[in-house]
Amino acid sequence: MADYLSMGKAELEAERQRLLAIYETKKAEGLKLDMSRGKPCPEQLDLSMGLLDIKEYKTESGADARNYGFLEGIPEARRLFGELLGVDPAQVLVGGNSSLQLMYDIIAAGCKDGLGGTPWNEDEHRKFLCPVPGYDRHFRVTEHFGFDLISVPMREDGPDMEIVEQLVKDPHVKGIWCVPTYSNPDGYCYSDETVRRLAALEPAADNFKIMWDNAYMVHYLEDAPEQTMNIMDACIASGHEELPILFCSTSKITFPGAGVSALAAGPKTFAQISKSLFPMIISFDKMNQLRHVLFLKDKAHILLHMERHKQIIKPKFDAMRRLLAEGLADCGPIAHWTDPKGGYFLSLYTLPGCAKRTVALCKEAGVVLTGAGAAYPYGVDPEDTNIRLAPTFPQLGEVEEATKLLCIAVRLAAVEHLLGA
């Protein structure tokens, strides 16, 4: 098979007919597969059912977890997340089941109370930096609060720091979203150099925040998790302790619907956050916090638990990578994809202008993928090239079927594009 990019019209037309025949046969199989969301599969959720056997409600200090109190979380939970995030437990707040909700609350607090500076709402032209491709729901939060979303290209070692360093000179720029370990959707990890440069930023906005969402910090697919440099240590070293707010949750350690989330921040920012949350809630679900502490114990135990997750999901990632390599061989550089060492996604890049068509072809044949463009501010990928693949939820055989169809769709969309169809 020749390189599509060097084929003439007649050859491309013949290839289109060949691909269409395969596509129609696949379509006739009546597939019904969903690879659109980064969800754990039922076997992964089963790993944590032991949580529900825990009936303890007395915390280590003797307090009753069933009652009100401890807005910032029970001490043993703050300690556990302090160990995970690599920060002083006194600067950790343990929340409810969703870290995204904590992020939303923080952006709301910045808008209303300012988190140590002028409330962001008072700046009509407020902006937020969004490394792209990135996590759609981050972008949605800042869009919801009226920020202009400014795209920054993501590289294999993190956001393009040359661009970030320039953009933060603008006082309207109030923060940046970061997924430092196994980023959503590329699966990239920030280099030490990127972390140091972020920590050394001198933004014009006095209350600029680095929203450091370490959602996948322990979700490794290799022998051990990647050790992304600790942003808090780096910020302390550069004298910018109040710059970062760190987030994580157990959504993909235990249960996405019933896990525990946490945040951490410098002492002043932490005090402001606690003050801003005070009118909202008396205390989060401390019984669940206690269950999680007793079940997960410490970081070493969490890593053992994640090893069991890995055994379930790694074969799916491996199958997807193998079938992409097989299905997109011998047709020239019409697509490339990332090779994540952890996390929940990988990114597939089609020829520019082909991602939407590829996703539509898959959908028509019964395979639902994340909408093309979802990983970009306002849902628009200017190049129309990125497709986020999420292989964890479907069964292995389904991942295989879906990937085979996807390869045909990528090829067909490329040929149509080259034909100018």
Ligand SMILES: Cc1ncc(COP(=O)(O)O)c(C=O)c1O
């Ligand atoms: C980067 C990232 N952050 C946060 C979340 C959601 O986390 P939570 O369930 O704790 O709200 C996700 C879920 O896909 C994610 O990919």
